[in-house]
Amino acid sequence: EVQLVESGGGLVQPGRSLRLSCAASGFTFDDYAMQWVRQAPGKGLEWVSGITWNSGSIGYADSVKGRFTISRDNAKNSLYLQMNSLRAEDTALYYCARRHASDIWGQGTMVTVSS
Amino acid sequence: IVMTQSPATLSVSPGERATLSCRASQSVSSNLAWYQQKPGQAPRLLIYGASTRATGIPARFSGSGSGTDFTLTISSLQSEDFAVYYCQQYSNWPYTFGQGTKLEIK
Numbered sequence: 001e002v003q004l005v006e007s008g009g010g011l012v013q014p015g016r017s018l019r020l021s022c023a024a025s026g027f028t029f030d031d032y033a034m035q036w037v038r039q040a041p042g043k044g045l046e047w048v049s050g051i052t053w054n055s056g057s058i059g060y061a062d063s064v065k066g067r068f069t070i071s072r073d074n075a076k077n078s079l080y081l082q083m084n085s086l087r088a089e090d091t092a093l094y095y096c097a098r099r100h101a102s103d104i105w106g107q108g109t110m111v112t113v114s115s
Numbered sequence: 116i117v118m119t120q121s122p123a124t125l126s127v128s129p130g131e132r133a134t135l136s137c138r139a140s141q142s143v144s145s146n147l148a149w150y151q152q153k154p155g156q157a158p159r160l161l162i163y164g165a166s167t168r169a170t171g172i173p174a175r176f177s178g179s180g181s182g183t184d185f186t187l188t189i190s191s192l193q194s195e196d197f198a199v200y201y202c203q204q205y206s207n208w209p210y211t212f213g214q215g216t217k218l219e220i221k
Contacts, residue, residue, distance in 0.1 A: 035210070037158075045150070045158060045201050047210040059208025100205040101148035101163035103170070108157065 002026035002104055004096050009109030012086055020109060022079040022096030030054070030074035033100050036081050038092035039108075046092070049081065050100070064090075086113045116140050116204050120213035126221040129192050135216045137185040137202035146206035149178055149187045152215075153198045161200075162187065192218075 008020040022034070036048040049060045049070040058070055069082040079096050091113050098104040117140040127133045137147070145165040150158040160169040162178035165185055175190040189196055197220050202213040 037212075044199075044215045045152070045203075045212045047203070047212055050208065050210060057208075059210070061209045095157060097158075100146075100210070101160060101203070102150075102158070103160045103163075105157035105159075 004098065004104055004106035006094060006096050006106045006109035009094065009111045011112045011114065013115050014087060014113055016086055017082070017084045018086060018111060020081040020083065020094055020096075020111070022081075022106060024077045024079070024098070027098075027104075029072075029077040032098050034072060034079045035097045035100070035102055036070060036079075037095045037097055037102070037105075038090075038111075039095070040089075040092040043092075048094070051079070083111070086111075088113050116143060116207065116211050118202055118204055118211050118213035120200075120202055120216050122216060123214070124217045124219060126219050127192055128221045129194060131192055131221075133189040133192055133196075133218055135187040135189075135200055135218070137180075137187070137213050139183045139185075139204055142182045143204040143206035145181050146204055147178075147180070147185050148203045148205060149176075150201045150203065151196075151198045152201065158201065189218075194220075 003025045005023045033052045035050040051070045067085045071080045093108040095108045119138045121136045147165045149162040152158045166178045177188045199215045201215050
């Protein structure tokens with residue numbers, strides 16, 4: 001079964017860091033670009049970051065540029081999002097998704113930034 | 116690139132046709148996807164390449180457009196189609212979503 005499973009979310013204080021992980025299974029991970037997309041409670045979807053299959057091209061939303069870092073380990077079939085200097089407005093459900101037009105999504109991991 | 120969807124809310128009766136619009140602030144060619152999201156669920160890809168249905172998507176869903184103006188049409192609404200719909204451009208980083216159109220039962 002093709003599957004993405006996110007982990008690493010939780011409650012964190014403003015200014016602190018968190019690292020999200022996304023474990024892929026059921027497909028050849030290094031054939032695909034990957035994305036992180038977030039959704040604040042009751043709000044719409046916001047694209048966060050994307051990475052090509054070989055990490056040769058990476059993009060970030062302006063709202064996270066300089067604070068978040070996307071990476072992948074194809075040997076471990078895993079995608080990561082290092083989030084530094086977290087703000088209250090980063091509170092959201094974070095999804096990882098396969099491909100530029102995302103056909104497979106995880107169920108998300110919740111990040112809450114609050115003191 | 117700013118993606119603007121209209122209307123914000125669309126009220127349609129089951130069996131009728133629904134037309135949702137998405138406009139890009141600059142050309143995205145055909146690098147446009149449509150997603151459906153129901154409460155408590157992850158988004159589901161409906162259309163990519165502006166007009167290609169994703170695997171398993173019923174034929175009542177169709178997409179059209181290129182450049183800056185795009186349309187998602189649902190030809191005969193079923194009860195399971197009432198949800199929020201998002202467009203997304205994936206032409207250039209940073210990719211961007213529209214704010215969504217809520218399709219509700221009339």
